[in-house]
Each structure stands twice: as structure tokens, then as C-alpha cells.
Amino acid sequence: MGRGNMERGPFLTLLFDPARVFRELADAERTRIRAIQRYLPLLLLLPPACAALGGIVFGWRLGASEPLYLGTAQAVIVSLLYLFALCFGFFSTVALARWMGVTYGAEGSYRVYVALFTVVCAPLAVASLAHLFPHVFFNVLVMIPAVIWSMALLYRGLPVVLHIPPERGMLMSSALVGWLLVAAVSLLGISAGLWTAGLGPAIRI
């Protein structure tokens, strides 16, 4: 019956019954791993697509009286770079986690790691629908619960899927949170550097 649910609505299962998904991943069930991996391209595409659409139609609302608009070409370029950054962030996190896994005694194939992080990043990707209306504070309000949700999935799921004790999983998850915080702030820094270089909104230095 459980499997039936997974087949009927795997994406919702991913979001709302992660404990079962983690158990199945821990058993390395190939069909489950493939089912989850199918959603990875969608989850990676969703944030930049929503950001491009929102930026072109509504403009970036940063708290001032007028929104900042990007030209369509600029918005597409920025979104493509966003997609590239997300792909790099996702796969570098997988690679880093596998590298760390040796220290923490984790077990799991590359595919299991990819599936685990697909589940972990799913709430963030879904929350990025908020990019359709790029009012920054609105996005912050939506993304904060998503960040908490994703962190909870990481802390709960990682020890189950990678077959390590919960305490050891807490250490590995915290190390990954450190890495992800660095990745997030890197994204801000790279964005600022690109704006200064002339890509993005019109600013003068």
C-alpha cells in the first residue's frame, strides 16, 4: 500500500512523507531512487524559471517605491547563471558529502546521495515559486520556513539514509550546513561582483 502511494503521488510523498522516502532510500531500492531522481531537473529549473518570469513581469521589489526592472535578455542571462550556480551547488554538495562520508562512516552509492539531497532541497525548490512575485521581503518570509524544513530533512534523513548513528549524523549534517551557508553567501558575493561588472540592474559606482 505504501508503495502504491509512492507510485500514485511520488512528488507529494517526497514533500509530505519524507520519513518513508528516507527508509526506502536506506534500503537502496532502485525504483525509488530513480523515481526521486526524475524530479531533480525540475527542482533545479524551477527557481531560475520563476525568477526570470517574475523579474520580467513584476520587476524586483526591494522595498523602495519603484521596482527595478531588468531587460528580457539580462533577466534570461541572470537566470541561466542562477541555474548554473544551483547545479554547481547541488553536485558540489553531493561530492563534498561523499568525501565527508568517509570520516563519518557513511554508506551509500552516488545515486543514493543524489536522491537524498533531492529530497532535502525539494522544499526550497517548491518555495522558490515565490520568485514569481520577486518582492524580496515576501520571498524571505516564504523561504525561512522552507530553509527550516530543508534543514530538518537533512538532520533527520541523513543518518537514516547513510546508515550512521543519529549523533554522528548530526555532526555530518552540521558540517554540511556550514558548507551550505558558505555556498549561500558565495551566491550573494558573486551576484554583487556581477552587478559591479555590469551584469544585472543599472548601477553606477
Add this chain to the structure above:
Amino acid sequence: MQRQNPEIYEDRVVVRLVQFSVLWAVLGMAAGVWVAAEFLWPTLDFGQFWLSFGRLRPLHTNAVIFGFGVSALMATGFYSVQRTSHVRLFLPGLAWFCCYAWQLVVLLGGLSLLAGWTSSKEYAELEWPFDIAIALIWVCFGIVFFGTIARRRIRPIYISNWFYGGLIIVIAMLHIVNSLALPVTLDKSYSLYAGAQDAIVQWWYGHNAVGFLLTGGFLGMLYYFLPKQADQPIWSYRLSVVAFWAFTYSYIWAGPHHLHYNAVPEWVQSTAMVMSLVLLAPSWATLINGVMTVSKAWAKLKRDPALKFIVLSLAFYGLATFEGPMMAIRSVNVVSHFTDWTIGHVHSGALGWNAMVTYGTFYFLVPRLVGAELHSTRLANLHFVLALAGTLLYILAMWASGVSQGLLWLSVDRLGELSFGFRDIMAGMRPYYGLRLVAGLLFWGGTLLMAYNLFMTLRGRRTVAVSPPPVAEPWRLERGAAGIATERARA
């Protein structure tokens, strides 16, 4: 043959410093929360000058850095230097003088800030009478610390002492040089430096105060208490020593990155930027050392709430020490400078690193000092959740408002004119300041829980008397006639 040692460690002064540190944490963070609320409701100053942002903000920074932070560093420094030297504190009376005199300076200095006395130098606002007092107390701190090391009974000087020693020497140098001034009245003096030179000296001080006090000093704390809590040796002692010297060499150059695009020579800015980037290597060497040390102590997490604080503090240490060099890059700094991004960066270090590593250390230290269990592990776990939530919320809110401000400050219209006014931009930031207030209240609430928990743990208990253990033969140092350690001639 091992001899009985009648000495007892001087730990009562450690307990008193911890108590003062917690008190300043509560008061200093309360001032921070009040200031955060004034961003939303400016009339909270009730028309009183002493409640205005300009006076409460330096009170907040001085109380948390010099009250909470330095008291914690003195406490942990005095505690660890005795254990790593296998000898009682040198001149315990002078240590007690440092303890009380420091609190008096922080108290009176704080009141002077509320009264409007200020040198107007950030993190060095206190006027010349306090500067002289600070220099004298700091020298006394150094005499106690280095005197203890000189009388040590063990040959190696453990790595934590190098960081504490670096803290004492460099902060003395920075404070004395930056505070040189011509006094004109009791409450007013003028800096000995002028214009751009004053700015360069100020940020040489300001950045290295962050470096050698908030980073180096707390690394001393980490290097002693992390292996103790984890019950594991440092993963790589050699890496810790290399990191110390690389850190000491590279940090001192980085100050002028606070002055990008200002009236200082461009080569000075570029040198500071490059050295800031170089700084990432020694900072992360310590991070790796810490993460690898704690990675073997996972079994202790189940019963030790203190270790959780240390684990998360390492994550935020990694973030802050990466974010700093990144923000020192000129093309990033032009967007981030003068925005809330800087405030967020400072607090990712101050809350996530400094406060969390101190909280973890206090939860470990206080029960051992009085030979009791922590009053409530549940409260400590709740504190951990509040501290983590508060820090994350603070950082996220300030990232969003900071980046928005950076873009809006610099936005131009088709005619090349600035698109938005300062007041309009600041008015748009109110929702983020609401989030920051919530974050501050969460973090402060957690600190209150810790204060209660530690108070109940200490209540009615005496400090445990601990004697230095004997030192094994290859490492033992004999004391000479003058009380100074001399290396025992080894056959």
C-alpha cells in the same frame, strides 16, 4: 618518582569572571534588542539623549565585546593556562584585581558612553581616562598569564596559550597605539593622528581587535575546551601551530579593507584585500582541525548539550571567516559596504561563533568548577534551539535587507541620477528590522535561560579544589631558584 603537589588551582576567580561575563551578556544583548526596536519605533528613546541610538549602540558593542567577551576570555584563559602549565596562577591577587578592575571599567565606561563621552572611534569609543585604565589592567592580565607560563612545570606551551598570548600582546599594542590622544578635558581628547592616517590607524585597530580578540582569543578557548569536551586530542597539532603563525602574520595587514574607495592610497586597499583573501587559509585550517577533532566525539552528543553549541559554532565560524574575505573584495565591498549586510556578517560571527562557543564552554566549565551536574539539560537544549533560530533569522534578514540596500543605494535612472533617496530606502527596510528584533529576542531569551541555568548550578556551591597533576618525566620542567622554569637536564 612522582611527588605530591600541595598547590590548588585558583579557580574562584574563574567562577567570578564567568558570572560577570553572563551578566554582561544579558545586559549588553538587552541593549542590542532595544536598539533593534528603535529602528522600528524611534520614539522608544522617550526624548532622552542617553536612550538614543547614538549612545545605546556603542554601549551594546562595548558591553558584549569587552564585558561579555573579554570576561569570558579572562575566565577561560586563567582556567586553561593553569591546567596546561600544571601550576597555580602567578600572582592570584593580581588576577582578582584584573577581574574586578575590568568590570569597573566596563561599568563606568558604559555609563560614560550613555553620558555622551566618546572618542567617536568605533569599538574604541571610551575616552582617555578609560583608555589608560584599560592599558594598565591589560598589562596586569599579561603579567598573570605570562607569569603562569614562565612558572610552568611542563615543557611544551600548549597551542591555546599561543592564541591567548597573541590576544594579550596584540590587543595591548593596538589599544595603546590607537588610543594615543591629546586630552583637553576629563571627557574629551583629540586623536594624535589626523585625516586618512587616523582612519588607517583606527581600522588597523578595529579589524585586528576583531582578529586577535574575537577570532584569535576565542580560538584559544576552542583549542583548549574542544578537545576536553570531545575527549579527543586535537586532530593535527602541527596544523594548529602552522595556522597560528599564518593567522598572526596575515591578519595584521587586512585592516584597510574597511576603507575601500576612501581617501587612502589604492595600493593600501589592494594589499588589504589580498591579505584578507590569504587569511582564509589559516582560518579554515583551524576550522578543519576543529571539525575533524569533534567528528570522533559523536557518542558524547547524546548526553552533552555543550558539544552541540561547539559543533554549530564551528559552522558559523566557517561562514564568518569566508564571508569576511569575500566582502573585502572591492567589487563586492562596493555593494555590501554601508549596508545591513555588514551587520549580518558581524552577527554571524558574534552570535554564531563567539557567543555559541562561549555558551558551550560555560555549560562544560561551570558544572566542573563546582563539582555538580548542570541544573537542567533540557533548558540547555532549549537554549541551543533558540540560539540557532535567532542567529539564522538574524543573518537571513540582514542579508536580504543588506543586498537590497546595496542595490538601491547604487541604482541610477536613465539620466544617471540616483533613483532612490536614503530615507525612502530606509523606510522600506522596516519589515527586515522587525525580523531582526524577533531574532534578537530569541537569542536574548536563550541567554536568559542560560543565566538561570548556570545560576542554579552554582547556587550554594563552593568551587572544587583541584591540584595540578604530576607531569610525566620526559615533559617535566623543574623550577629554578627564582621560580622561573628551567629545562631539566635530561640524561
